[in-house]
Amino acid sequence: MSGRLPTQTYHEIDEERIDFEYLRNKLKLKQLEAKKSLSEKYPHVEKFFLEKGIELGKIREHSANVLGAGALTGALLLSPPMGAKSLPPPHEIIEKIKIAQAAQITPPQEILVATLTDHLPEKTRPLSRDEEKYLERVFNEIMGVPARATLEGEHLNTTYGIIGAEQHLRRYPGDTIGSHKPYLKEGMAPGLGAWGYFAKSKTELTFDLEEKEKWYAVVQTLYLPDWSRRQPHLKNWYKYRKVMIVNSKNGNAVIAAISDSGPAAWTGKHFGGSPEVMEYLGGPKYKKGPVIIFFVDDPENKVPLGPVEYNKVSLAGIPIERI
């Protein structure tokens, strides 16, 4: 017995915490070393990027621009991106779904998984506009959720990527892990979410805000090519923006509110999910996996946060079947 309660995660934080200034200097030094070493060994590389008008260190921004331009060109020229599988006409798959549903032989979740397996590339990558439009229709038909890859002109750098497990977020000053039951072992994030506390105090924490933390999503707003240029509009637009996260392997889906920015690009992950989100998407051991994330077009705030239990929802005109 260490004499510490499982909720006392601050002991670990204090022991392992590294001073910000120290860490920044250390990382900065490493960065300068890497830059100097490359430029001494390969001076033509520096010259190359200088002529192109970009910095190697900022290549991610250039990449986002290239991908954005590629998606646009692809949509215009109707040329599928690398690794794209051919898509049947949406009406064809919708018909199949309706027939299977009417015959009550195949659960909708099974149909969705089969559709995603057939039409999504094995490895995650930004989807083409055609692929996204196709999925929008499939999600709408099978789950009844108005999900959009592009909403009000906004689009994430990728809508098909890897999600990773996140910790709980502090909802108000003084919030402790003990009030985030039942998922205590995930712990509390040491810092605040990108939009700070959800409420100024415990008394101001409404059910709605509680739900937002419970079902929260993390997306890489910081890597959006126009993130810095379009402030404060983008920060406000993304705050608590509703998204639908679909596990492409098992079809589990959840509606979440964007409440933090990340993860860092070099982790290989593209999105994050709260302990509750991750539990619903893949169970207690699920820490990472491929998902599709679309915005939810819900101007009247009618779609609740939490699991999308579409096995209990019928398609239009077909009697509800509980599976």
Add this chain to the structure above:
Amino acid sequence: MSKLYYDHLIVLDEVEAVIKRAAKTQEEKEELWKVVDETLHHRVMGKVLDKLPREHHEEFLDKFHASPHDVEELIRQEIGNLAYELLQDLKKKK
């Protein structure tokens, strides 16, 4: 091969965790992420060019410039190396 791949990701998660603990605000967190990111780009580029004969460098740079999202396995390798070094450096401090 796949074992190595997962090992690297675990090390990366640890670096991310160190940053999250050190940063008090979102801005601080993003600043540190970007420094690591920039380091990676230089390290990865150096690693790739080390393996390429000099006469192919321009061709690679052109391809990289045209689609920077395409060099995958080498990047994973180098990310793992850098993360390991960073963690070792930080451990030395203690």
